Amino acid sequence: MIQIRLSHMQRFIPLPYKAALAPRLRIASNHLQHGDGVGGSFTGWVHLPADYDKDEFARIKTAAAKIQSDSKALVVIGIGGSYLGARGVIECLCSPNYNLKKKNTPNIYFIGNNLSSDYLSEIRELVGDQDFSVNVISKSGTTTEPAVAFRFFRRMLEEKYGKEAAAKRIYATTDHAKGALKSMADQEGYEAFVVPDDVGGRYSVLTPVGLLPIAVAGVDIDQLMAGAETMMEICTKEDIEINPAWQYAATRYELYRCGKKIEILAAFEPAFRFMAEWWKQLFGESEGKENKGLFPASAEFTADLHSMGQYIQQGERHLFETVVRFGESVHQNTVPFDEANNDGLNFLAGKSMDYINTQAMDGVLLAHEEGGVPNIVIQVGQMSAFTLGEVIYFFEYACGLSGYLLDVNPFDQPGVEAYKKNMFALLYKPGYEEMRTELLEKLKH
Numbered sequence: 001m002i003q004i005r006l007s008h009m010q011r012f013i014p015l016p017y018k019a020a021l022a023p024r025l026r027i028a029s030n031h032l033q034h035g036d037g038v039g040g041s042f043t044g045w046v047h048l049p050a051d052y053d054k055d056e057f058a059r060i061k062t063a064a065a066k067i068q069s070d071s072k073a074l075v076v077i078g079i080g081g082s083y084l085g086a087r088g089v090i091e092c093l094c095s096p097n098y099n100l101k102k103k104n105t106p107n108i109y110f111i112g113n114n115l116s117s118d119y120l121s122e123i124r125e126l127v128g129d130q131d132f133s134v135n136v137i138s139k140s141g142t143t144t145e146p147a148v149a150f151r152f153f154r155r156m157l158e159e160k161y162g163k164e165a166a167a168k169r170i171y172a173t174t175d176h177a178k179g180a181l182k183s184m185a186d187q188e189g190y191e192a193f194v195v196p197d198d199v200g201g202r203y204s205v206l207t208p209v210g211l212l213p214i215a216v217a218g219v220d221i222d223q224l225m226a227g228a229e230t231m232m233e234i235c236t237k238e239d240i241e242i243n244p245a246w247q248y249a250a251t252r253y254e255l256y257r258c259g260k261k262i263e264i265l266a267a268f269e270p271a272f273r274f275m276a277e278w279w280k281q282l283f284g285e286s287e288g289k290e291n292k293g294l295f296p297a298s299a300e301f302t303a304d305l306h307s308m309g310q311y312i313q314q315g316e317r318h319l320f321e322t323v324v325r326f327g328e329s330v331h332q333n334t335v336p337f338d339e340a341n342n343d344g345l346n347f348l349a350g351k352s353m354d355y356i357n358t359q360a361m362d363g364v365l366l367a368h369e370e371g372g373v374p375n376i377v378i379q380v381g382q383m384s385a386f387t388l389g390e391v392i393y394f395f396e397y398a399c400g401l402s403g404y405l406l407d408v409n410p411f412d413q414p415g416v417e418a419y420k421k422n423m424f425a426l427l428y429k430p431g432y433e434e435m436r437t438e439l440l441e442k443l444k445h
């Protein structure tokens, strides 16, 4: 169950915006449901929680069980939409310290999401002598960062186990027919999983892209899908009073129209950090085009109140916050009584950490509202696979709606190509000669 609380933003924008935007939301929602809006051929994720390949889903579970039984580590190679969702879910449900914990599931290392030599060395060293498997994920099958990382880890596997046995430890998640990774998988006999044609990278966490690594970490992927399916049904409701995705999309759109150009997604749970990274990509890549779009930022409270708090309270007033509020914590802790009370904290003795965190949250909301920062509160249930499934689908649906409210294509990312072209030219990739001359000239100045 997700509820949107708007009491901390009402004084910033007049309420009739909801009724005014409802007709446009209806049109946007219909486009998502029928795939007949701009970019409609990439709306396969809309019905995915009910309509997915059940045989492949079973194969994911079998592969996850095999990896759990024959590997101490899984190296997940992917960038952007090909890793953020999996990392977000694993950190949220299994802990940001997952790899440090005692457990029966393999450590999970994410690589291929940067070009740092030191980062690469570190992961190679950490995986080192352990038995490991690789899940290489790339929808296009041609993205440079993961492709380069895969060279290193494929070589490591082949040196360790021999070519044939190494192939049995490589799982390729990619297009069903095209791309270099698909060709390699066919040629070398890697087990392959499909990124559906009609699901773009940043909407793909509930496909094998996210599901295989998430299942390897021991998360109940049936529950994840069940949560998403529940939210999918709620999101079909054409009533802004009961559809949380409509409410969220409408409110953030109206705040944007009123000059609040930056949205900070905040949670009071450190485990949510990578879900916020996933959310930033989802909204940033979907909305940020044609010189439009909210800038998606994130904060982790209360930690960032001691770094970003000053700016949020008193800096330029172009911000609003969206606070994801979870239900009761899974583990309870109570502050101990201390006879000496040298720290003066006995007023908290006997209080639960949940209670203290909740008071901090309310205090922050009121202070930021007072300082001119509207707050949207997204109240969700206790952190679980089901809840996270709801959260994922809710944000995806709200993002599709938001793109259509802004009149942009929420499913393309033409701007991402600019850096790639420059990089290829500077790396002497054949075919980029003319561009290279131009760039080298510019770099002289």
Ligand code: PA5
Binding pocket: 079, 080, 081, 082, 137, 138, 139, 140, 141, 142, 143, 146, 200, 201, 202, 203, 285, 413
């Ligand atoms: O949302 C997207 O489409 C991108 O972020 C991609 O996920 C990212 O660029 C990785 O692409 P690929 O999976 O083709 O390697």
